[in-house]
Amino acid sequence: PQQRTLAVIKPDALEEHRDTILEEIRGRGFTVAQLKETVLSREMAEEFYKEHREKPFFTQLVDFMCRGPCMMLILTKENAVEEWQAMMGPSDPEKAREISPWSLRARFAADILHNSVHGSSNEQHAEEKIRFVFGDISADAAPTAD
Numbered sequence: 458p459q460q461r462t463l464a465v466i467k468p469d470a471l472e473e474h475r476d477t478i479l480e481e482i483r484g485r486g487f488t489v490a491q492l493k494e495t496v497l498s499r500e501m502a503e504e505f506y507k508e509h510r511e512k513p514f515f516t517q518l519v520d521f522m523c524r525g526p527c528m529m530l531i532l533t534k535e536n537a538v539e540e541w542q543a544m545m546g547p548s549d550p551e552k553a554r555e556i557s558p559w560s561l562r563a564r565f566a567a568d569i570l571h572n573s574v575h576g577s578s579n580e581q582h583a584e585e586k587i588r589f590v591f592g593d594i595s596a597d598a599a600p601t602a603d
């Protein structure tokens with residue numbers, strides 16, 4: 458089924474790899490339904506990653522995500538959530554280099570924190586984060602339920 462997901466190009470990857478990543482996203486058959494570049498406030502980054510609030514790396518994660526611009530994208534494709542996860546590879550680039558050396562994280566990520574890209578882990582999260590980042594304008598890009 459046609460599906461959408463939220464993708465983020467993180468500050469570590471945006472400056473140097475933006476064009477490559479966008480080109481590869483489109484080359485893999487995703488449609489970029491919405492796109493915006495933004496510097497997250499601490500409050501936004503904390504809310505965006507609220508599921509990780511108790512993790513030992515939470516403060517570092519928020520610092521990192523606020524240190525420069527991120528690109529936020531709504532990607533549409535069949536099985537977009539899973540397809541984007543496959544394209545990113547595992548969170549830890551060392552693991553990514555072992556199991557999917559072609560993946561974005563294998564090629565561009567420095568370590569498990571500075572891991573270049575983010576993607577929603579399931580359809581419900583995708584819709585929640587899309588609404589959080591893009592607000593109601595994103596409703597126009599919603600796939601029709603059938």
Ligand code: CMP
Nearest residue numbers: 509514518548569570571572574575576
């Ligand atoms: P992301 O997929 O955006 O989801 C949560 C983020 O937390 C993750 O990518 C990394 O940036 C970061 N992260 C996950 N696990 C760790 C870890 N063990 N140490 C530091 N950062 C982590």
